Amino acid sequence: MYDDEYLENIRREKEKWEKKYKDVGERDTKFETDSGIPVKRLYTPLDVKGDYLEELGFPGQPPYTRGPYPTMYRGRIWTMRLFSGHGTPEETNERWKFLYKHGETGFSAAVDALTFNGIDPSNADGAPEVGTSGVPLYCIDSLFALTEDIPIDKISVALVVEPFTAAPVCSMYFNMAKKRGYDIRNLMGTTQNDILTMTVGYIPYKNVPPDHLLRLACDFIEWTVPMGNVPKWHPINFTGYNYREGGIDAVQELGFVFASACSHIDEIVDRGWKADDFVNRLAFHLSAHKDFFEEIAKYRAARRIWAKLMKNRYEVEDPKSMQFRFHVQTAGSSLTAQLPKVNIIRTAIQALEATLGGCQSLHTNSFDEAICLPSKEAALIALRTQQVISDETRITNTVDPLAGSYYVEWLTDEIEERVWNYMDKIEKVGSIDKALSTGWLYKEMRDAFHKRQKKMETGEEITLGVNKYPVPYDEVTDVFRTNDEAMKIERERVEKLKKRRDNDKLEEILDKLRTVCEKEENVMPVVMEATKEGATVGEVCDIYREIWGIWEPPLAI
Numbered sequence: 001m002y003d004d005e006y007l008e009n010i011r012r013e014k015e016k017w018e019k020k021y022k023d024v025g026e027r028d029t030k031f032e033t034d035s036g037i038p039v040k041r042l043y044t045p046l047d048v049k050g051d052y053l054e055e056l057g058f059p060g061q062p063p064y065t066r067g068p069y070p071t072m073y074r075g076r077i078w079t080m081r082l083f084s085g086h087g088t089p090e091e092t093n094e095r096w097k098f099l100y101k102h103g104e105t106g107f108s109a110a111v112d113a114l115t116f117n118g119i120d121p122s123n124a125d126g127a128p129e130v131g132t133s134g135v136p137l138y139c140i141d142s143l144f145a146l147t148e149d150i151p152i153d154k155i156s157v158a159l160v161v162e163p164f165t166a167a168p169v170c171s172m173y174f175n176m177a178k179k180r181g182y183d184i185r186n187l188m189g190t191t192q193n194d195i196l197t198m199t200v201g202y203i204p205y206k207n208v209p210p211d212h213l214l215r216l217a218c219d220f221i222e223w224t225v226p227m228g229n230v231p232k233w234h235p236i237n238f239t240g241y242n243y244r245e246g247g248i249d250a251v252q253e254l255g256f257v258f259a260s261a262c263s264h265i266d267e268i269v270d271r272g273w274k275a276d277d278f279v280n281r282l283a284f285h286l287s288a289h290k291d292f293f294e295e296i297a298k299y300r301a302a303r304r305i306w307a308k309l310m311k312n313r314y315e316v317e318d319p320k321s322m323q324f325r326f327h328v329q330t331a332g333s334s335l336t337a338q339l340p341k342v343n344i345i346r347t348a349i350q351a352l353e354a355t356l357g358g359c360q361s362l363h364t365n366s367f368d369e370a371i372c373l374p375s376k377e378a379a380l381i382a383l384r385t386q387q388v389i390s391d392e393t394r395i396t397n398t399v400d401p402l403a404g405s406y407y408v409e410w411l412t413d414e415i416e417e418r419v420w421n422y423m424d425k426i427e428k429v430g431s432i433d434k435a436l437s438t439g440w441l442y443k444e445m446r447d448a449f450h451k452r453q454k455k456m457e458t459g460e461e462i463t464l465g466v467n468k469y470p471v472p473y474d475e476v477t478d479v480f481r482t483n484d485e486a487m488k489i490e491r492e493r494v495e496k497l498k499k500r501r502d503n504d505k506l507e508e509i510l511d512k513l514r515t516v517c518e519k520e521e522n523v524m525p526v527v528m529e530a531t532k533e534g535a536t537v538g539e540v541c542d543i544y545r546e547i548w549g550i551w552e553p554p555l556a557i
Helices: 004-020 089-101 140-146 163-179 197-201 210-224 240-244 250-270 292-313 342-356 376-392 406-429 432-437 440-458 486-500 503-519 524-532 537-548
Strands: 079-084 106-110 157-160 189-191 237-239 283-288 326-330 361-363
Touching: 079 089, 079 326, 079 376, 089 106, 089 140, 089 376, 140 163, 140 486, 157 163, 163 189, 163 210, 163 524, 163 537, 197 210, 197 240, 197 440, 210 250, 210 432, 210 524, 210 537, 237 240, 237 250, 240 250, 240 283, 250 283, 250 292, 250 406, 250 432, 250 440, 283 292, 283 342, 292 326, 292 342, 292 406, 326 342, 342 361, 342 376, 406 432, 432 440, 503 524, 503 537, 524 537
Parallel strands: 079 106, 079 361, 106 157, 157 189, 237 283, 283 326, 326 361
Antiparallel strands: none
């Protein structure tokens, strides 16, 4: 990036500087990133390698290091999308309207544990959890209530469901939209649909084996985009955020999402499609964690890795297929129940990382999330945090403002190299479903968790209020409680649906689903039929369990 004579002059001057200040002391601590990358005292042009046009280029052009769009936030501010869901669909609808009124620009439905695992509220094992960790979406009536008076033709909606429940929940959403007169080909939104979120991000409950989860995820991708049924939808959101919360570092986070993406692309290509037919609608969901510069460098490296991966491995021809677009969520694992108002500061700094790194969509955590689901006051502060950054700081005046920083450029290169190496390590195990079924990914998660826990115990990783200036748990913050009548309300909703639907016709459709599952054909067409006739999420997922069996994850403790 610089000529040899210029660099040699800098090298000589740097040696003089180092000699002059070699005896100046430093703090007794490890100077390294959160991922364990050693950090030098000083970075200069000597640390910046590679050709500018090849490795950085310009925003809106490959390799997209500086952003997927030419004007970035000068053209459009990122989508402000808060993760919301609690109690009943009606209560979540009320929260959506509240946030929309105050400037939210995208909706996101966090579902409860039963919806997540494909269980109806009549199931005795899960019934007490109805609406406690998210919004219950068990039948098509729930989707009508969730979206009442919401302009779903003008604003995108994220449905945070995984491969096991993506088909039934999203088909209910699409059928609801059709009944309201919308053309689903014009709907904008995202389905999480990430195999790793429901396996290494959470402990699944009575889910099917990983190879079937992978196929279900790809069924949804195939039906929406290359088949053209909902072409503006993002049918999968590879969610590094959730596994990052389990303790892995920034390098592992990108390694997990890219290895998973490759397995899905390979599966759909094996079905006869070209990568260019669908990869431009794949999305990513990353974390904004504690290490300010490492996170920014991570986002920049991710864009470059994706562009190279698409061009070199999948030989895409459409430049849009090389664009890496991502949503960011600030790190929930960094929040504390001690001194919860300090969480506002943590979230603001992490939101700055995301925006300086060029995210397309952002969720800011609420300060009370280490204690309870977000209260209305905390959610509003979280939204206002993004608005202060977008409206008051002027960081949006120029594209990729940290480009050219010797440290940031060096760190971007270093992360990229380490991610490629980690991806090679994963691929030696096999496709992502094999990495799950062998237990390899669980061991990686276990080791990362123990490593981070040890850093906390020794004080190497500092968390104010916990292992430095420790204080008791907060007892002042009002704890937001979900509706204790939710279980009764949702059971009645499903019972009313079952009484009015044509159960004989539905049973015929569910028999057809059994056949489709046995033949391992795309489930989406018949699931669309089933939910239109009133099938519940649990009824569809029970067919999966019946045909494919229940998987016991090889957890590593």
